[in-house]
Amino acid sequence: MQVTDILTLIPAQAAGGEGGALMGMLPIILMFVILYFLMIRPQMKRQKEHRNLVAALTKGDEVITSGGLLGKVTKVSDNYITLEVSELADKPVEIVLQRSAVSNVLPKGTIKSL
Known part of the structure; x- marks a missing residue:
């Protein structure tokens, strides 16, 4: 080659x-x-x-959180929501959560049916 x-x-x-x-x-x-x-x-x-x-999310929505809490939204701010989870002696029990903790929004009236 x-x-x-x-x-x-x-x-x-x-x-x-x-x-x-x-x-x-x-x-x-x-x-x-x-x-x-x-x-x-x-x-x-x-x-x-x-x-x-x-x-x-708006006031009045019924939601389930990622931790399993079921409640109704009573206040909404930029990063947090206030969730009514129960009533104790005619006073609502409210907790403050981050908005991202919400996993599902339920149809209205779901809490009453439970």
């Missing part, structure tokens, strides 16, 4: 090697795409729904 023959083979082998490297990385790229659609995207959707739920 001459030197010119060797030089012409080197670019052909390099081009074939690049294709092989891309094909070798394809399963890893495919795994990240699947991971995004199965785990990351649904989690972002749940976070957005929770953010909208917390932003829409």
